[in-house]
Amino acid sequence: MTFKKADQQMYKIDITPVSSEMKEALQHKIDTKTKPLGALGQLEMLALKLGMIQNSLNPILNNPTVVVFAGDHGSAAAGISPYPQEVTFQMVMNFLAEGAAINVFARQHGLAIKIVDAGVNYDFHEQKSLIHAKIAKGTRNYLDQPAMTRQQCEEALEKGSEIVRTLYQEGCNTIGFGEMGIGNTASASLLMHCFCQLPLEVCVGRGAGMDDAGLAKKRRLLEQALQANSVDETPLSILSTFGGFEIAMMCGAFLQAAALKMVILVDGFITTAALLTASKINTGVLKYCIFSHVSDESGHRQLLNYLQAEPLLNLGMRLGEGTGAALAFPLLQSAVNFLEEMASFESAGVSGKDA
Amino acid sequence: MTFKKADQQMYKIDITPVSSEMKEALQHKIDTKTKPLGALGQLEMLALKLGMIQNSLNPILNNPTVVVFAGDHGSAAAGISPYPQEVTFQMVMNFLAEGAAINVFARQHGLAIKIVDAGVNYDFHEQKSLIHAKIAKGTRNYLDQPAMTRQQCEEALEKGSEIVRTLYQEGCNTIGFGEMGIGNTASASLLMHCFCQLPLEVCVGRGAGMDDAGLAKKRRLLEQALQANSVDETPLSILSTFGGFEIAMMCGAFLQAAALKMVILVDGFITTAALLTASKINTGVLKYCIFSHVSDESGHRQLLNYLQAEPLLNLGMRLGEGTGAALAFPLLQSAVNFLEEMASFESAGVSGKDA
Numbered sequence: 001m002t003f004k005k006a007d008q009q010m011y012k013i014d015i016t017p018v019s020s021e022m023k024e025a026l027q028h029k030i031d032t033k034t035k036p037l038g039a040l041g042q043l044e045m046l047a048l049k050l051g052m053i054q055n056s057l058n059p060i061l062n063n064p065t066v067v068v069f070a071g072d073h074g075s076a077a078a079g080i081s082p083y084p085q086e087v088t089f090q091m092v093m094n095f096l097a098e099g100a101a102i103n104v105f106a107r108q109h110g111l112a113i114k115i116v117d118a119g120v121n122y123d124f125h126e127q128k129s130l131i132h133a134k135i136a137k138g139t140r141n142y143l144d145q146p147a148m149t150r151q152q153c154e155e156a157l158e159k160g161s162e163i164v165r166t167l168y169q170e171g172c173n174t175i176g177f178g179e180m181g182i183g184n185t186a187s188a189s190l191l192m193h194c195f196c197q198l199p200l201e202v203c204v205g206r207g208a209g210m211d212d213a214g215l216a217k218k219r220r221l222l223e224q225a226l227q228a229n230s231v232d233e234t235p236l237s238i239l240s241t242f243g244g245f246e247i248a249m250m251c252g253a254f255l256q257a258a259a260l261k262m263v264i265l266v267d268g269f270i271t272t273a274a275l276l277t278a279s280k281i282n283t284g285v286l287k288y289c290i291f292s293h294v295s296d297e298s299g300h301r302q303l304l305n306y307l308q309a310e311p312l313l314n315l316g317m318r319l320g321e322g323t324g325a326a327l328a329f330p331l332l333q334s335a336v337n338f339l340e341e342m343a344s345f346e347s348a349g350v351s352g353k354d355a
Numbered sequence: 356m357t358f359k360k361a362d363q364q365m366y367k368i369d370i371t372p373v374s375s376e377m378k379e380a381l382q383h384k385i386d387t388k389t390k391p392l393g394a395l396g397q398l399e400m401l402a403l404k405l406g407m408i409q410n411s412l413n414p415i416l417n418n419p420t421v422v423v424f425a426g427d428h429g430s431a432a433a434g435i436s437p438y439p440q441e442v443t444f445q446m447v448m449n450f451l452a453e454g455a456a457i458n459v460f461a462r463q464h465g466l467a468i469k470i471v472d473a474g475v476n477y478d479f480h481e482q483k484s485l486i487h488a489k490i491a492k493g494t495r496n497y498l499d500q501p502a503m504t505r506q507q508c509e510e511a512l513e514k515g516s517e518i519v520r521t522l523y524q525e526g527c528n529t530i531g532f533g534e535m536g537i538g539n540t541a542s543a544s545l546l547m548h549c550f551c552q553l554p555l556e557v558c559v560g561r562g563a564g565m566d567d568a569g570l571a572k573k574r575r576l577l578e579q580a581l582q583a584n585s586v587d588e589t590p591l592s593i594l595s596t597f598g599g600f601e602i603a604m605m606c607g608a609f610l611q612a613a614a615l616k617m618v619i620l621v622d623g624f625i626t627t628a629a630l631l632t633a634s635k636i637n638t639g640v641l642k643y644c645i646f647s648h649v650s651d652e653s654g655h656r657q658l659l660n661y662l663q664a665e666p667l668l669n670l671g672m673r674l675g676e677g678t679g680a681a682l683a684f685p686l687l688q689s690a691v692n693f694l695e696e697m698a699s700f701e702s703a704g705v706s707g708k709d710a
Contacts, residue, residue: 034449035456036438036563040678041651041671082708083391090705094389099698101390108685108692208391209708296396314669315686316396323395330463330685331670337463343454350445353437353564 013161015258015284019055026051032344036353042312046290046335053263053288054173059336061263063172064329065112066322067163067253068095068102071119071246072138073183074147075225080186080218083208085138088182089122091321095180096127101319102178105326109333111176116163118156119245133159135245142225146241147187153240153248160252168260175257176265176292176329177274178322179246182208185297188273190222190242192299194231195276196306205269205298208318235280243277250274255281258288263332265325268295268318272303279307292328293317368516368610370639374410381406387699391708397667401645401690408618408643409528414691416618418527419684420467421677422518422608423450423457426474426601427493428538429502430580435541435573438563440493443537444477446676450535451482456674457533460681464688466531471518473511474600488514490600497580501596502542508595508603515607523615530612531620531647531684532629533677534601537563540652543628545577545597547654549586550631551661560624560653563673590635598632605629610636613643618687620680623650623673627658634662647683648672 030044031037038044050059070092076085094100095115098107106113115130121137124130135156139147148156167175181187185207192203204219231237239248251274257264258278266275266289278285286307293313294301304311312328345352385399386392393399405414425447431440449455450470453462461468470485476492479485490511494502503511522530536542540562547558559574586592594603606629612619613633621630621644633640641662648668649656659666667683700707 033456034446034454035674039563039672039674040456041673043670043672043682084706087706090703091389094698094703094705097698097703099389099696099703101388101395101693101697104692104696105689107696108689208394312670315398315667317394317398318396319390319394327398327686327689331682334460334463334682337459338456341454341459341462342456343449343452348445348449348452348454350449351439351442 013255013259013282015255015282016261017284018052018287020052022051022055022057023048025057029057029339032346033338033342034345034348034350040338043331043335043338046332047339049290050263050332050335051339053261058340061174061332061336063112063170064174065114065167065172066102066106066176066178066326067114067116068178068180068322069116069118069246069249070180071244072121073181073187073244074139074141075143075186076183078141078143078221080221081182081207082210082214083182085121085182088180089120091180092117092120092124096130100321101323102321102326105323109326109329111326111329116249118249131163133163133249139244142242143221143228146229147243148240148245148248150236150240153236153243156245156248157252160249161256164253164256164260168262174263176267176322176325177250177253177271178267178325179250179270179320181244181246184244184247184270186218186222187242187244187247188270189299190225191238191273191277192303194238194242195280196303198302202302203299207297235277239277247274251278254278254285258285262288264289265328266291267322267325268293268320269297269300269303270320272300276303276307290332293324295324368614368637370613370637371616372639373407373642375407377406377410377412378403380412384412384694387701388693388697389700389703389705395693397665398686398690398693401687402694404645405618405687405690406694408616413695416529416687416691418467418525419529420469420522420527421457421461421531421533421681422469422471423533423535423677424471424473424601424604425535426599427476428536428542428599429494429496430498430541431538433496433498433576435576436537436562437565437569438537440476440537443535444475446535447472447475447479451485455676456678457676457681460678464681464684466681466684471604473604486518488518488604494599497597498576498583501584502598503595503600503603505591505595508591508598511600511603512607515604516611519608519611519615523617529618531622531677531680532605532608532626533622533680534605534625534675536599536601539599539602539625541573541577542597542599542602543625544654545580546593546628546632547658549593549597550635551658553657557657558654562652590632594632602629606633609633609640613640617643619644620683621646622677622680623648623675624652624655624658625675627655631658631662645687648679650679
């Protein structure tokens with residue numbers, strides 16, 4: 001797949017709907033396991049979904065991988081984050097040195113990890129887990145002009161899809177996305193506001209830890225950003241105006257992963273905003289997604305509601321990096337395992353409900 | 356420790372309060388990790404709690420074990436469960452054959468598993484993971500008379516504590532409890548009603564899957580049970596009248612585990628009712644407990660609220676067996692791991708918040 005111009009404003013990607021062919025047989029398999037009907041709750045829905053995505057009674061999670069997209073934001077200089085911009089590259093260095101939270105959780109659960117330089121303001125050396133995909137050394141400041149050119153935006157989408165294709169070809173069928181970028185909750189808020197048509201104040205939160213004054217300033221700046229730019233209603237216009245390179249690249253990655261029928265783990269607020277954007281390009285992407293958690297970032301719950309998503313975890317986290325996706329991964333494995341390994345009433349000789 | 360008669364009605368066990376000695380140092384360690392303050396949400400509280408329970412900056416989960424207590428209930432014959440009584444022993448056989456949900460999840464997370472025959476109406480052969488601790492082949496029917504004698508109740512408490520002592524001596528410092536027993540949600544509801552002084556209808560739910568008519572019948576029967584028995588207000592009087600052997604044994608196990616300063620994972624409704632009972636004997640037990648999940652059994656949320664517990668997971672499960680505890684275990688491991696393995700701002704050379 002590549003992104004095709006359908007018209008001046010809209011890119012298309014083909015996503016096959018999830019098959020319902022196995023639905024009944026999967027439900028029967030779930031229902032005959034040695035447990036009361038429905039007693040495994042969301043794990044049962046998860047098993048059904050994984051089986052349907054893979055069109056199999058025996059879904060399997062191969063080479064599960066977390067891809068962390070990192071990028072810098074021109075708007076960071078304006079004070080929309082309590083952290084200085086250099087924290088983006090410093091945290092990428094931390095990922096590469098395997099010292100960040102996502103490294104710890106990925107290691108714990110046997111997840112491979114890839115760090116993508118989507119547009120960090122730093123020159124990284126070659127390193128095993130680093131993927132060079134830099135569009136530019138950070139976006140422009142959307143308080144002055146669109147964050148990226150249309151061409152940069154398309155390039156980011158294409159790079160994201162290319163990264164996923166490569167992982168898929170290497171045998172990965174389960175992928176989680178995460179991100180790092182000082183200022184990127186602000187971008188995500190703007191995307192949410194534009195796509196969901198929700199008031200800005202619903203969409204803007206404390207990000208990495210704003211105090212009240214910081215939050216008020218962030219809201220003011222984002223109001224200014226909306227006034228400073230004219231966007232048409234198309235996804236790419238909105239994405240290129242307010243997005244970040246890591247968000248645009250994730251957007252392309254989401255679409256490609258769904259086109260390849262991969263199981264996709266969605267992380268927190270920013271990742272979900274990238275998915276929201278992807279869903280405006282092709283709503284079919286949503287059916288391949290598992291929502292790992294609802295974060296503590298104030299807009300996330302409403303964004304999930306908008307997408308009719310039921311997150312697995314609610315741990316009050318707000319770290320990004322793909323940490324929610326990594327922590328939710330063992331639940332996917334549990335769903336696969338109970339489907340594969342649990343005895344049935346018949347095989348175990350256990351009586352059913354009284355008639 | 357053994358259970359000592361403090362007076363005619365009350366047994367005592369010494370539980371040392373969780374130490375606050377390390378609290379500040381633990382919080383500092385958590386706060387200097389490369390993440391915004393508080394960004395790991397409940398995992399941070401978990402890390403703090405585990406560190407305090409073990410009085411260490413480097414808590415470690417040794418030989419984590421799930422103990423599943425099984426017992427039969429005389430009341431099952433009266434139709435308080437949609438499943439026939441023999442499902443208890445059949446499910447124990449399923450546990451021993453490693454085909455039940457708890458086996459799958461324990462295997463996934465490297466948890467040892469022990470099945471305790473606390474009072475199942477069946478004669479089991481010797482088997483590796485089975486612990487023989489049968490008090491009798493099921494309790495009596497509390498619709499006619501107290502479910503157990505005072506002596507049986509004391510014996511069950513003592514057995515539960517003995518089982519935990521043995522596991523502790525074998526090197527286990529982290530323990531989860533689960534149960535199996537057709538009819539035991541009804542017992543748990545009666546215990547909750549008596550101890551929490553909440554209306555019976557708040558405490559009674561659909562158990563393994565009652566329909567509306569079944570639920571109405573269950574409520575009627577439990578009203579009758581309350582009228583048929585006179586209990587004094589002491590924990591052991593209530594426990595011996597309405598408890599099950601598996602519940603009483605778990606109660607003793609909870610108290611012993613806390614006395615040994617073990618990390619305790621609480622499972623669903625019935626396990627929490629056993630803990631509630633233990634907390635009425637010694638409230639100190641609660642500080643050693645991690646609440647793994649809120650189940651779909653209707654009284655569980657309110658029981659957790661009563662205990663001021665914040666469960667980690669909410670997956671709409673209602674299976675028991677310790678499955679919630681097993682699924683929550685990796686979150687405990689994540690808390691331990693981030694505390695141990697994550698870089699600090701200083702070690703990683705990452706800038707902090709702007710002043």
